[in-house]
Amino acid sequence: xxxxxxxxxxxxxxxxxKGTTTAHVRIDIGGSIVTSSITNEAVDELGLKVGNTxxxxxxxxxxxxxxx
Amino acid sequence: xxxxxxxxxxxxxxxxxKGTTTAHVRIDIGGSIVTSSITNEAVDELGLKVGNTxxxxxxxxxxxxxxx
Amino acid sequence: xxxxxxxxxxxxxxxxxKGTTTAHVRIDIGGSIVTSSITNEAVDELGLKVGNTxxxxxxxxxxxxxxx
Amino acid sequence: xxxxxxxxxxxxxxxxxKGTTTAHVRIDIGGSIVTSSITNEAVDELGLKVGNTxxxxxxxxxxxxxxx
Amino acid sequence: xxxxxxxxxxxxxxxxxKGTTTAHVRIDIGGSIVTSSITNEAVDELGLKVGNTxxxxxxxxxxxxxxx
Amino acid sequence: xxxxxxxxxxxxxxxxxKGTTTAHVRIDIGGSIVTSSITNEAVDELGLKVGNTxxxxxxxxxxxxxxx
Numbered sequence: 001x002x003x004x005x006x007x008x009x010x011x012x013x014x015x016x017x018k019g020t021t022t023a024h025v026r027i028d029i030g031g032s033i034v035t036s037s038i039t040n041e042a043v044d045e046l047g048l049k050v051g052n053t054x055x056x057x058x059x060x061x062x063x064x065x066x067x068x
Numbered sequence: 069x070x071x072x073x074x075x076x077x078x079x080x081x082x083x084x085x086k087g088t089t090t091a092h093v094r095i096d097i098g099g100s101i102v103t104s105s106i107t108n109e110a111v112d113e114l115g116l117k118v119g120n121t122x123x124x125x126x127x128x129x130x131x132x133x134x135x136x
Numbered sequence: 137x138x139x140x141x142x143x144x145x146x147x148x149x150x151x152x153x154k155g156t157t158t159a160h161v162r163i164d165i166g167g168s169i170v171t172s173s174i175t176n177e178a179v180d181e182l183g184l185k186v187g188n189t190x191x192x193x194x195x196x197x198x199x200x201x202x203x204x
Numbered sequence: 205x206x207x208x209x210x211x212x213x214x215x216x217x218x219x220x221x222k223g224t225t226t227a228h229v230r231i232d233i234g235g236s237i238v239t240s241s242i243t244n245e246a247v248d249e250l251g252l253k254v255g256n257t258x259x260x261x262x263x264x265x266x267x268x269x270x271x272x
Numbered sequence: 273x274x275x276x277x278x279x280x281x282x283x284x285x286x287x288x289x290k291g292t293t294t295a296h297v298r299i300d301i302g303g304s305i306v307t308s309s310i311t312n313e314a315v316d317e318l319g320l321k322v323g324n325t326x327x328x329x330x331x332x333x334x335x336x337x338x339x340x
Numbered sequence: 341x342x343x344x345x346x347x348x349x350x351x352x353x354x355x356x357x358k359g360t361t362t363a364h365v366r367i368d369i370g371g372s373i374v375t376s377s378i379t380n381e382a383v384d385e386l387g388l389k390v391g392n393t394x395x396x397x398x399x400x401x402x403x404x405x406x407x408x
Contacts, residue, residue: 001137001138001139001191001270001271001272002137002181002182002270002271002272003134003137003139003193003268003269003270004172004174004175004178004179004181004182004268004269004270005132005178005268006102006103006175006177006178007102007103008134009097009100009102010100017361018361019223019224019226019359019360019361019362020223020224020226020359020360021221021222021223021226021227021228021241022223022226022241022359022360022361022362023361024128024361024379024381025133027133029077029097029100030098030099030100031098032077032078032097032098034074034075034077034126034131035074035075035128035131035379035381036128036131036132036133036140037128037129037131037197037361037362037379038131038132038133038140038195038196039140039142039196039228039239039241041142041228041239042133042140042141042142043140045140046133046134046135046138046140047135048133048135052135053135053136054133054134054135055133055134055135055137056131056132056133057131057132057133057134057139058102058126058130058131058132059130059174059265059266059268060092060103060104060105060174060175061105061173061265061266061399061401062126062127062130062399062401063102063103063104063105063106063124063125063126064073064104064106064124064125064126064343064344064345064399065093065095065104065106065110065114065116065122065123065124065125065343065344066071066076066114066122066123066125066341066342066343066344067114067115067116067120067121067122067123067341067342068121068341068342069338069339069340069341069342069343069395070338070339070340070341070385070386071336071337071338071341071343071397072336072337072338072376072378072379072382072383072385072386073336073382074379074381074382085157086157087155087156087157087158087291087292087294088155088156088291088292088294089289089290089291089294089295089296089309090155090156090157090158090291090294090309091157092157092175092177103175103177104344105157105158105175105401106344106399106400107296107307107309107344107346107400109296109307109346110344110345110346111344113342113344114342114344123341125343127333127334127336127378128378128379129195129197129333129334129377130195130197132139132140132141132195133139133140134137134138134139134140135137135138136137136138139270141268142238142239143238143239144270145233145236145238146236153293154293155291155292155293155294156291156292158291158292158293158294159293160264160293160311160313161269163269165213165233165236166234166235166236167234168213168214168233168234170210170211170213170262170267171210171211171264171267171311171313172264172267172268172269173264173265173267173293173294173311174267174268174269178269182269182270182271183271184269184271188271189271189272190269190270190271191269191270191271192267192268192269193267193268193269193270194238194262194266194267194268195266196228196239196240196241197241197331197333198262198263198266198331198333199238199239199240199241199242199260199261199262200209200240200242200260200261200262200275200276200277200331201229201231201240201242201246201250201252201258201259201260201261201275201276202207202212202250202258202259202261202273202274202275202276203250203251203252203256203257203258203259203273203274204257204273204274205273205274205275205327205406205407205408206273206317206318206406206407206408207273207275207329207404207405207406208308208310208311208314208315208317208318208404208405208406209314209404210311210313210314223359223360223362224359224360224362225357225358225359225362225363225364225377226359226362226377240276241333242276242331242332243276243278243332243364243375243377245278245364245375246276246277246278247276249276250274250276259273261275263310263401263402263404264310264311265309265401265402277404278374278375279374279375280406281369281372281374282372296400297405299405301349301369301372302370302371302372303370304349304350304369304370306346306347306349306398306403307346307347307400307403308400308403308404308405309400309401309403310403310404310405314405318405318406318407319407320405320407324407325407325408326405326406326407327405327406327407328403328404328405329403329404329405329406330374330398330402330403330404331402332364332375332376332377333377334398334399334402335374335375335376335377335378335396335397335398336345336376336378336396336397336398337365337367337376337378337382337386337388337394337395337396337397338343338348338386338394338395338397339386339387339388339392339393339394339395340393
């Protein structure tokens, strides 16, 4: 599948925490940690586990810009 | 200002393209290009220009995870 | 690529309208029209054209529920 | 109330799972299951129950497009 | 229609600017201006005009919290 | 930090409810209650507590418009 989302950052999963319905997955992208909040079902379906290679995917309209 | 958004990736602006109402800002984050779609007004207010340091900011609930 | 987004609805593209930076793509999903607002770049990269088969993909946290 | 969100897909609720704060509601839209992640409060306020008719509502800027 | 989105702020429209595909609508909510970026089609369908009463509607998962 | 998000509404926190992974923070904005769904980690990092001054921050593309 090829998706329109502009941003796909490759990294390694460093943490998977499941809640009752919502899970948090943390991916190390070249030293920066990206946190993703997804459903527990998605974690199970994709078999997401610490140490696996994964991509953080973000639609361009969900990216804000900040300056110091 | 300190914000709840979990993801702040520091980089350098490599492109600013303004449309009629919506602008696209591209930030080089350690070699990966992140595309942000924001209002023209935000570009003006923050004075975003190619070469400036900036952060791509994303709420955790807007980050998906993908695998190959 | 396999993505965590829970919702993938298959259909046929019925309209592609490009703006200056933002495009609108309409997909017929079994008789219902779904409108997507994405970047012009995504339209070009995926080669989206009227008549093509495509999926509308939505993260579960972006779906609201309404009743009459 | 009439809302600007472009996408309203009518269906029947097939599952309501409440977490500690976040609920998952699944709606059958002509055979496709759409998953929505909303607050428990919204589920209570709207009285969402399996078998009820409901709409999945999505803003156009939250719809991505994918191809095989 | 009753919607799950937790946030509905009532105000008066103070500006409507249409782009090629994307419009910006500004609503005065008790003295604070809220900016909304929606499709031109939604502006037309709802007949949004300066001076009209309108609501800014936001899903809870799209609201961040910041402190000084 | 200065952020591109167009909407920053100042108020007072009236409720903080933590779930297993996701928290709900309610802010009184001049009499209207705004509900935010964020990670527990963000609540801890920002030290969000009832009675504190805080801002509800929303990207313009996440604001819908509704009429009666």
